[in-house]
Amino acid sequence: MKISKLKKNHILKNGTVLDPFNETEKKADIHIENGKIKEIGKISAPKNSEIFDCKNLFITHGFFDAHVHFREPGGEDKEDLNSGSMAALAGGFTGVCAMPNTDPPIDTPELTRYIIDRSKECPINIHPIGAITKSQSGKELTEMGAMIAEGAIAFSDDGLPIGNAKVMQNALEYSSMFDIPIINHAEDECLKGDGVMHMGKVSTNLGLPSSPGITESSMVHRDLELAVHVGARLHVPHVSSARSVEHIKSLKKKSKKISAEVTAHHLFFTDEDLVSYNTNLKVAPPIRSVKDKKALISAVKSGIIDCIATDHAPHTIEEKEGTFDIAPFGMIGLETCFGAVNKILVHDNSMNQLSLIKLLTVNPRRIMGVEQDLFKVGSNAEITIFDPKMDWRFSKKNIFSKSHNSPFINQDLKGRIKATIVKEHITTVD
Amino acid sequence: MKHIHLLGLKDYPSEDIQTIIDTAYKFKEVLGRPIKKVPSLKGKTIVNLFFENSTRTRISFELAQKRLSADTVNFSASTSSLKKGETFKDTVQNIESMKIDAAVMRHPTPGSPLQLTNYIDAVVINAGDGTHEHPTQAILDMMSLHEKFGYLNGLKVGIIGDVTHSRVALSNIYGLKTMGAEVTLCGPSTLIPRYAEDLGVNVNYSIDEVIEWADALNVLRIQRERMQGGLLPSVREYRNLFGITNERILGHKKEIVVMHPGPMNRGVEIDSAVADSDQAIILDQVLNGVASRMSILYLLLGGKLDEESD
Numbered sequence: 001m002k003i004s005k006l007k008k009n010h011i012l013k014n015g016t017v018l019d020p021f022n023e024t025e026k027k028a029d030i031h032i033e034n035g036k037i038k039e040i041g042k043i044s045a046p047k048n049s050e051i052f053d054c055k056n057l058f059i060t061h062g063f064f065d066a067h068v069h070f071r072e073p074g075g076e077d078k079e080d081l082n083s084g085s086m087a088a089l090a091g092g093f094t095g096v097c098a099m100p101n102t103d104p105p106i107d108t109p110e111l112t113r114y115i116i117d118r119s120k121e122c123p124i125n126i127h128p129i130g131a132i133t134k135s136q137s138g139k140e141l142t143e144m145g146a147m148i149a150e151g152a153i154a155f156s157d158d159g160l161p162i163g164n165a166k167v168m169q170n171a172l173e174y175s176s177m178f179d180i181p182i183i184n185h186a187e188d189e190c191l192k193g194d195g196v197m198h199m200g201k202v203s204t205n206l207g208l209p210s211s212p213g214i215t216e217s218s219m220v221h222r223d224l225e226l227a228v229h230v231g232a233r234l235h236v237p238h239v240s241s242a243r244s245v246e247h248i249k250s251l252k253k254k255s256k257k258i259s260a261e262v263t264a265h266h267l268f269f270t271d272e273d274l275v276s277y278n279t280n281l282k283v284a285p286p287i288r289s290v291k292d293k294k295a296l297i298s299a300v301k302s303g304i305i306d307c308i309a310t311d312h313a314p315h316t317i318e319e320k321e322g323t324f325d326i327a328p329f330g331m332i333g334l335e336t337c338f339g340a341v342n343k344i345l346v347h348d349n350s351m352n353q354l355s356l357i358k359l360l361t362v363n364p365r366r367i368m369g370v371e372q373d374l375f376k377v378g379s380n381a382e383i384t385i386f387d388p389k390m391d392w393r394f395s396k397k398n399i400f401s402k403s404h405n406s407p408f409i410n411q412d413l414k415g416r417i418k419a420t421i422v423k424e425h426i427t428t429v430d
Numbered sequence: 431m432k433h434i435h436l437l438g439l440k441d442y443p444s445e446d447i448q449t450i451i452d453t454a455y456k457f458k459e460v461l462g463r464p465i466k467k468v469p470s471l472k473g474k475t476i477v478n479l480f481f482e483n484s485t486r487t488r489i490s491f492e493l494a495q496k497r498l499s500a501d502t503v504n505f506s507a508s509t510s511s512l513k514k515g516e517t518f519k520d521t522v523q524n525i526e527s528m529k530i531d532a533a534v535m536r537h538p539t540p541g542s543p544l545q546l547t548n549y550i551d552a553v554v555i556n557a558g559d560g561t562h563e564h565p566t567q568a569i570l571d572m573m574s575l576h577e578k579f580g581y582l583n584g585l586k587v588g589i590i591g592d593v594t595h596s597r598v599a600l601s602n603i604y605g606l607k608t609m610g611a612e613v614t615l616c617g618p619s620t621l622i623p624r625y626a627e628d629l630g631v632n633v634n635y636s637i638d639e640v641i642e643w644a645d646a647l648n649v650l651r652i653q654r655e656r657m658q659g660g661l662l663p664s665v666r667e668y669r670n671l672f673g674i675t676n677e678r679i680l681g682h683k684k685e686i687v688v689m690h691p692g693p694m695n696r697g698v699e700i701d702s703a704v705a706d707s708d709q710a711i712i713l714d715q716v717l718n719g720v721a722s723r724m725s726i727l728y729l730l731l732g733g734k735l736d737e738e739s740d
Contacts, residue, residue: 201628205440207540207562207600212624277541321519323539325560 001090001400003123003427006035006381007050010426011043015054015385020061020358021373030059032381035424040375052419052426054385058353061361061374062094062382062422065334066261067158067183067237067309070096070126072118073111074103079314079402081115084334085122086400087312090429091334092360092384094422095125096312097368100136101159107131109146116151124422125382127153127368132171132182136160139167141174148178153368156183158237159284163189165222172232181235181259181367182227186219186244187211187285196324198286202271208324213241213292216285220244224251227258235367236260238311240285242295249304259306259367262296264333264340267308269293269407279320279327280407283313297349300359307364308356310337314403332401336394338386339413346388347414353388383421390416431729435554437543438563439604447605451573454718454725460497461721470728471500477525479535480557481507481542486692486716487557487567491534494723500731503530518542519549526550532731535559553730561595567691568601570722572609574715575646578687583610588640589631590672591650591699592621598691602648603629616640617650617672620661637672641679646687649674652699665698676703687711 012030017040019025029043045051070084079087081098088096098115100106106115112128119126130152134140136159144155155175162168162184175182195211197203203210220236224247227234236248239262248260269287281287299305313330320327338360345351362372374382394408420427432443439447460468476495480488488504495502505525525533532553535543540562546554558564576582587606593599593615606613613631615622626633634640641647656662669675674688688700688710696702705712 199624201625204623204625204628207560207597209561277544318517318519321517323518323537323542323545325539 001086001427001429003089003425006032006421006424006426009033009046009049011045011049011051012054012059012383012385013051015057015059018058018060018354018357019375020354020361021375023354025354030383032421035381037375037377037379037381039377057385057387057418059383059385060357062384062420063092063338063360064095064364064368064370065093065310065312065337066097066235066307066364066368068096068098068312068334069101069314069330070098071102071314073114077402078316081118081122081126083400083402084312085124085126087332087334088124089420089427090398090400090417091337092386092417092420093124093334094382094384094420095127095365095370097127097129097153099156099158100129100131101157105131105136107134107136107142109143109150112147112150112152123425123427127151127370129154129156129158129183131155132157132162133167138162138164141171144175144178148180153370154181154183154235156185156237158183158185161185161187161189161219165226168223169226169230172226172230172234176230176232179233180369181233183235183237184219184223185237186216186223188215188219191215191218196282196286197274198271198288200271200289202274206274206277211286213243213288216241217243217247221247224248224258228254231255231257233257234259238263238266238285238309239296239305240266240288240292242292245295245299245304249299252304260304261307261309261364262300262305263309263311264337265331265407267293267296267300267344268340273407277324278407279322279324280331280405282324282327282329283331284329297344300345301349301351306359307367308337308341308359309364310334312401314401315405316403317405320405330405332399332403332406335398335400336406336408336413338417339392339394339415340408342388342415343413381421384417385419386415386417388415390414392416434730435543435547436565436726436730437547437554437556439565439568439601439608440563442565442604442608444608447569447572447609450569450722450725450729451576453729454573454721457724457728458718458721461717467497467499469499471495471498471731474500474531474731475503475529476500476532476534476727477503477505477530479505479522479525479533479537481535481537482558484536484558487536490716490719491557491723494720494727497720498724498727500727518545522546522549526552532727555726555730558597560597562597563601564597565601565605566719566723566726567598568605569726570715570719571602571648571689571691572605573718573722574689574711575687577714577718578711579645582606585611586614586643586645587611588614588616588644588647589650590637590640590647590674591617591652592656593617593626593650594621594623595653595656596650598648599650603631607631614640614643618662618668621656637678638681641682641686644686646689647674648689648691649700651691651693652695669698673698674700674704676701679704679709685709689715691715
């Protein structure tokens with residue numbers, strides 16, 4: 001992978017431009033001048049232009065991930081904002097929303113400012129998500145107004161559910177003043193107990209403590225009801241169960257302020273992949289059954305689920321080499337996201353390429369309130385160039401995160417990022 | 431033997447289970463001799479890794495190893511550096527560096543024996559991994575049933591009690607199903623896995639019906655912490671609904687064999703009158719445990735039986 005500064009005139013030539021905002025697909029060149037979109041169409045390159053040949057490649061908006069964990073501050077042995085940015089660039093992501101479950105958690109305006117300042121030094125756009133409650137303890141609300149003023153894009157105690165329904169209601173009511181999304185990690189902790197995987201035939205065979213789909217869906221249902229009642233914006237992260245999909249479908253009819261996301265790993269794997277006790281597949285919410293996976297795929301295709309996120313969650317090797325009960329929940333996912341979802345949705349389930357790209361670009365930007373029309377002339381260039389047909393096997397050498405906890409190692413993927421343009425730099429992937 | 435290790439009985443070949451049982455009979459004969467020791471594993475080194483307390487399984491393995499003339503080292507979590515923060519991987523790789531041939535491991539986490547095979551080259555024998563499997567217990571249970579009945583194919587076995595938290599139950603289910611036996615689970619619905627029927631067994635909540643049906647019962651230990659966990663209302667309630675009481679056994683005019691993996695809670699899951707009766711083969715199980723473990727160690731470590739029979 002190589003990052004270089006864009007030349008004064010940079011031309012992306014001979015590619016197919018997929019514009020997910022205007023929903024168009026056409027053969028065209030893109031002229032980038034001084035890091036901004038100058039023209040899209042048939043371009044005769046000015047002298048001394050740098051030409052990037054995009055033959056057989058698609059050119060689209062830079063991907064946007066509404067859900068990553070970059071571990072800074074406090075967990076820099078696992079990841080920091082710079083290393084996380086490199087993983088993002090390898091995966092075609094030019095913008096990410098960083099979850100606040102750091103050490104200390106991002107629960108004050110000062111800490112929010114810290115992320116904003118640090119992100120200026122990083123090669124991608126990093127938007128901080130603030131904590132809903134102080135210390136993520138699920139009790140007292142944070143200073144949301146001041147945190148938004150500093151740059152918080154949404155609020156979440158991700159990793160920990162808001163167990164108390166009244167606190168959740170208060171959070172939704174308070175955030176509705178600012179019309180900014182609340183994101184609750186929905187897993188009922190009582191039902192979850194010491195569960196480390198999905199409850200089903202596989203967990204019975206493996207003898208592992210498990211929790212069923214309703215561990216998630218009962219809390220998703222509560223959150224949806226509260227959001228409809230209050231009229232607040234609710235974004236349901238990492239939906240994993242078929243039953244949650246049904247609740248989202250029915251309550252979306254009552255409110256336009258509800259959105260939902262699915263991760264690449266919940267679309268790719270099933271609980272049957274855990275028979276090897278691979279701790280890299282230990283994730284919360286857990287990888288569920290074939291039936292759940294099918295429901296998620298069909299929810300993505302029908303629009304019940306609005307966007308795809310990675311929930312990129314780095315953990316050190318020594319942590320993941322612990323036994324299954326003590327290994328932490330989570331896996332990295334930025335580098336593998338596109339190859340995984342493109343394989344499952346476009347290749348295996350005949351989803352339209354442009355529809356998939358919307359789930360990685362305009363939809364998450366709309367949910368998070370970020371500019372969506374990236375191909376407007378004069379915009380800062382945020383572009384991803386990919387080969388939709390390339391078959392490749394993911395391996396450790398494709399990882400740019402500090403951590404290597406990926407269950408995608410040795411998996412065959414389809415579709416590969418070739419280049420990512422953001423902040424006046426172009427990153428090319430070998 | 432098809433597998434290098436003995437991690438569990440799921441998908442373990444029936445021929446290999448039968449070979450282990452047949453060989454165990456030969457070792458049982460050795461255990462009846464005045465000098466109960468054979469040189470089969472002389473020069474082999476076995477480490478017993480006990481990350482969880484165990485008395486009978488550890489003693490049974492140690493005795494089996496000594497009877498086979500193997501050199502043994504014992505490791506238990508309480509005396510180990512795990513408490514000093516060393517990782518599981520570092521601990522076992524350190525032990526492996528000391529050149530061992532086999533590791534017998536008891537660990538509270540399901541799947542840890544499989545993980546162990548990634549970290550060391552020695553033969554791994556699972557001596558119980560949390561709520562997953564306890565294959566050597568199931569083999570000794572099957573040997574005891576085979577010894578009593580002369581066959582396993584078609585035998586009707588009831589497994590009674592806390593199946594959800596029982597590695598003994600899961601290994602017995604896999605082994606018995608492989609050997610052609612029929613299995614019915616009986617216990618409180620909070621302690622039977624929700625997807626138990628996917629294992630190819632029946633579930634019946636009436637203990638009397640199960641006694642009437644079964645040739646043999648394997649009675650599991652009920653742990654008192656299940657009551658704090660809200661899974662069981664009381665000992666009295668359990669005993670009333672599922673206890674193997676003398677009255678219950680006498681109420682059925684049939685021979686039924688009773689097993690228990692120990693340690694027993696007399697008066698809870700089983701009455702003393704039953705545990706000490708002729709129908710119970712609980713002490714045979716203990717002796718068969720040593721013979722079965724000798725057989726397993728011998729077959730997996732490539733000992734030579736011909737030498738010692740001379």
